[in-house]
Amino acid sequence: MSKKNFRPDVDAAPWKGGYSPYDIVKEATIALVIVALLTVILATLFGSPDEPAITIKTWSNAAPVDFAVTALSELNGTSGVAQYGAPYNTASKGQALGPLTLAKWVGPRIPVNTVTDFVIDPLKALPDQPLLTQGLKKWKNASHATRQSWVTNYTKASNKMTFTNGAIVVNATNAGPVPLFIDDLTQMAQSGALDQALVTQAGFYTTDYTLPLLFLADGSYLANQAARQHLTGDQWGMMNETGNYPGQAWLWLYTFWYQVAPFNSSGNGDVLVWGLMMALSAGLLLTPFIPGLRSIPRKTRVYRLIWREHYQSVEES
Amino acid sequence: MSYSEIERQWTTRLRRRFVRLLPPEKLLPDNQPTYVSSWIYVFGVTTLSALMVVIASGCVLAIRGPQWWHTSSVGHFVNSLHLWSVEIFFFAMVVHLWGKYFMAAWRGGRSMTWMTGVVTFLVSIATAFTGYVSQTNFDSQWIATQAKDGINATGAGAYFNVLNMGQMLMWHIVLLPLVAVLLTALHVLLVRVKGVVPPFEEHAKVNA
Numbered sequence: 001m002s003k004k005n006f007r008p009d010v011d012a013a014p015w016k017g018g019y020s021p022y023d024i025v026k027e028a029t030i031a032l033v034i035v036a037l038l039t040v041i042l043a044t045l046f047g048s049p050d051e052p053a054i055t056i057k058t059w060s061n062a063a064p065v066d067f068a069v070t071a072l073s074e075l076n077g078t079s080g081v082a083q084y085g086a087p088y089n090t091a092s093k094g095q096a097l098g099p100l101t102l103a104k105w106v107g108p109r110i111p112v113n114t115v116t117d118f119v120i121d122p123l124k125a126l127p128d129q130p131l132l133t134q135g136l137k138k139w140k141n142a143s144h145a146t147r148q149s150w151v152t153n154y155t156k157a158s159n160k161m162t163f164t165n166g167a168i169v170v171n172a173t174n175a176g177p178v179p180l181f182i183d184d185l186t187q188m189a190q191s192g193a194l195d196q197a198l199v200t201q202a203g204f205y206t207t208d209y210t211l212p213l214l215f216l217a218d219g220s221y222l223a224n225q226a227a228r229q230h231l232t233g234d235q236w237g238m239m240n241e242t243g244n245y246p247g248q249a250w251l252w253l254y255t256f257w258y259q260v261a262p263f264n265s266s267g268n269g270d271v272l273v274w275g276l277m278m279a280l281s282a283g284l285l286l287t288p289f290i291p292g293l294r295s296i297p298r299k300t301r302v303y304r305l306i307w308r309e310h311y312q313s314v315e316e317s
Numbered sequence: 318m319s320y321s322e323i324e325r326q327w328t329t330r331l332r333r334r335f336v337r338l339l340p341p342e343k344l345l346p347d348n349q350p351t352y353v354s355s356w357i358y359v360f361g362v363t364t365l366s367a368l369m370v371v372i373a374s375g376c377v378l379a380i381r382g383p384q385w386w387h388t389s390s391v392g393h394f395v396n397s398l399h400l401w402s403v404e405i406f407f408f409a410m411v412v413h414l415w416g417k418y419f420m421a422a423w424r425g426g427r428s429m430t431w432m433t434g435v436v437t438f439l440v441s442i443a444t445a446f447t448g449y450v451s452q453t454n455f456d457s458q459w460i461a462t463q464a465k466d467g468i469n470a471t472g473a474g475a476y477f478n479v480l481n482m483g484q485m486l487m488w489h490i491v492l493l494p495l496v497a498v499l500l501t502a503l504h505v506l507l508v509r510v511k512g513v514v515p516p517f518e519e520h521a522k523v524n525a
Contacts, residue, residue, distance in 0.1 A: 008517060012425030015350045015515045022349035028362055035366035035405060039374075042404075043397035050387060050396070051455035087475035095470040102472035109475035207483025214480065217462040226459045233463065241449070241456045245400075248449060250407045250442055271470035285435045288423035298517055302419040307516040310352040314519075 009294045049243040051229070056198070056212060059221045060189035064163040068186050070219035072158055074114040075178065076151045079218040081114055088112040088214070095271040102271065110210060118215055119185060122197040132184050135177030142176065150176035233258050253277070344509050352516050357416035360409045361508075367406035368501065374399040375490065383453055383486060403445055410438060422514045430511055433504040440497045447489035450479050457482070 006013075060067040073079035077091075085092035086103040087110045094103035120139065126132060139147065157172035168183040188194045198212040216222045226232055229242045236259070239251040257263045257273045266272060287293050297303060304311055323329055377395045378386060386392035414434065423431040450461040461479045468474040478484055 008424075009421060010424060012427075012515050013518060014425075015352070015512075018351045019348040020351050020354075022346060022353070024345060024347075028365070031359070031362040032366040032369060035363060035402070036370050039367075039370050039398055039402045039405060042401035043394060046397070046401070048393065048397040048400040049454075049456065050393065050452075052387075053454050053458055084469075086472070087469060087478075103469055103474070106472040106475040110478060207486070208478075208481045210478060210480040213458060213462055216458065222458065222462065225455070229455075229459075231459055241460075246404055248445060249404075250411065250445070268470075270467040274467055274471050281435075281439060285432055287418070287435075288428040288431055294421065294423070297419045297421040300419070303421070303517055306355050306357050306416065306420055307352055309354050310516050311519070313351075 009291075009298055010288070046245070049241055049245050051242045054216060054222055054225060055192070056189045056195045056215065057192040059216065059219060060186055060194075063219075063221045064168065064186055064190070065161055066219050066221050067189055068161060068163070068168045068182050069158065070215070071119060071182055071185050071189075072151075072155060073218060074118040074215070075181070076155050077114065079114055081112055081214045081218055095268040097268065097271045097275050112211070112214060117201070117211055118198075119181060121201065122188065122194055123181060123184060125197045126184065126188060126193070129184065132180060135180045138177050139181075146176070149174065150178045154178040154182070234264070253280070339506065339510050343512075346509075350513065350515065353513050357412075357420075358513075360413035360416060363409035364406060364413050365501070365505070367402050367409055368498075370402035371399065371406055372494065372498075374402055375494075379490060383451065383482075387454065399448075403448070407441070407445070410441065414438060420514055421517070424514055425511070427507070427511045427514055430504060430507040433500055433507060437497060437500040437504055440493060440500060444489060444493035444497055447485045447493060451482055451486040451489050453482065461485075 056067075070079065074082060077083070081088055083091045085094035086106055086108050089108050089112060093101055095101075120136065123132060124136060142150075154170060154172040154175035157170050157175070161168060161170045163169070163186075166187075168179075168186050170179055170182070172179055185194065188197070195212060198215065199206050199209060201211065202208060223232065229240075231240050231242070236252075236255050239248045239255045241247040254273065254277055257276060258269065263269045263273050263276075283290065283293065374395055378392070378399060381389075381392060386396040417431065417434065446460075446464070450457045450464065464479050465474060468477060468479060477488075
């Protein structure tokens, strides 16, 4: 390659200088031993966090009204999941990156019907409940409009909901079996049976916690616990973990965008952040081919610090 | 079997090609150019060492299953080893990455080395993330329910369901580590094939 066409940010002339002895196996072994020892020291000194998972039983016993209000929102279609859109349903078109409605294009591939999945089907699993069986039959035989009027009447009265003497109390009229559903579901949740009912809908064996996690996330109990641990979105969110641990510090840039406009106020914030991070990742990947970006190392001369000894010896000779 | 028959074998051809590309003295060198003397070079081998500790501690956790570390003090300690080796791994990898950026380590036909490194970094982030959401504790509940919105917004959530613990665990312990290890191996082999990037020639006549 002639000197004339030499591109300093792309080309590197073959090394014609000296060589020194180098024991790569010894270096790797020493590094492994040191890293292993450092890991043992850090693990011994600091351990790791393990805050027990929240169950629906814990939630409904600690905050029965919050649970019942959430159950009602699943029934009346106002919950986060009920209005989510893809991949759970078609209730909304979802977020858009300019003209691209990516989630909508994919569609509801993990279908969730909040009425049946979170309320009706779990209640059907309760044994020996004659009143509930009657109520479920009444619900099944009612028209859509009738169901809607029952739910609407209950919802209107629910702002004065209380948990009194172990039962959810709402002074609602013309609400059909809805008061029974909400109270029975709360008691089912408090016994722990709802946790089981939500994970076993797919059969005996399961490792899929989509339904109970969505239900938990629709309530405010989970978010309140997270806020106490400084884990919410405006507290640098999911890059943190419980306790004083570094967490996923490498997600700092991803989490950073959620703290600033327009991402923290846009209805399309998530997809905008993802789009931006994809573009930045592509920039990092393609740095060797991007003029300007690939010149920064040469122009900042940080390399003089890295190869300090080399340049010293060059200057001395 | 005749000599020419052996010469035509796929095995013979592959071996010759591999040895030509990466002779033993390049694969396991006993010397290095004199410019390879800086603290920054430590972080590449530190990243590799941390990766080995991550995999070893992960394998121990796998023996008794995903719930073991919640109920056993030994299991909890192994989980701590896993966590801290991951922290060291990312710390070393990020320093390594920035060091290589300021060395413009893609020069001299080394762009593939740079790109395999960047992809390994991104795959490692995904691997760690799937680990965080399959911890089966409060952290995994919160991280999964928060992360779902970002992934769902891209459409990927329909296929990569962060609320499905079984799916995330499989990605964490099989698919993503496999990709990360293969990419790391390719990255290291490319470093050995191409050698360590030399310093900028400050007095060369250049045409930027």
